[in-house]
Amino acid sequence: MEVGKLIAVIGDEDTVTGFLLAGVGHRTADGSNFLIVKQDTKLQQVEEAFQNFSVRDDVGIILINQHVANDIRHILKDYHETIPTVLEIPSKEHPYDPEQDYIMQRVNMFLGGGM
Template sequence: MEVGKLVAVIGDEDTVTGFLLAGVGHRTAQGSNFLVVKGDTKLQQVEEAFKAFTTRDDVGIILINQHVANDIRHVLKDYNATIPTVLEIPSKEHPYDPEQDYIMQRVNMFLGGGT
C-alpha cells in the first residue's frame, strides 16, 4: 500500500492553525510539517524550514502565505522542482496578489502573456 504525501504549511498563526484544525498537522520526533511565522520569527528560520520541507520525501505540497513568500523570494526563485509543489496562498491580513506569485509569473510567461 502506498502512503500519501503530506502538506507542509508556512504561514501566520491563523493560517497554520486553520490547516492544523483541518487535519494537516504531522509531528514526529524528527520535527513537524508546519512553521508558524510571527513578527519575531527570524528570516533564516523561515528559509531553513522551506529548504527542509523541499528535501523531505514525505512532503508533496508546501503552502506558504504570500507575504511570507515575499520575504524569502530569493529562495523561492532558486527552487525549480515539481514535487513538492509550492503554492502561495493569501492570509487574513494580506490578500493574494498574482503579480507577486513567481509561479503565476512563470505560467504567464509560458502562455505568452507576460514578461
C-alpha cells in the same frame, strides 16, 4: 503499502491553525510539517523550514503565505522542483497578488501574456 504525501504549511498563526484544524498537521520526534511565522520569527528559521520541507520525501506540497514567501523570494527563485510543489496563498491580513507569485508569472509566460 504506499502512503500519501503530506502538505507542509509555512504561514501566519491563523493560516497554519486553520490547516491544522483541517487535519494537515503531522508531528513526530523528528519535527513537524508546519511553521508558524510571527513578527519575532527570524528569517533564518523560515529559510531553514522551507529548505527542510523541500527535501523531505514525505512532503508533496508546500503552502506558504505570500507575504512570507516575499521574505524568502531569493530562495524561491532558485527552487525549480516539481515535487514538492510550492503554492503561495493569501492570509487574512495580506491579500493575494498574482504579480508576486512565481507560479502565476510562469503560467502567464507560457500563455504568452505580459505582466
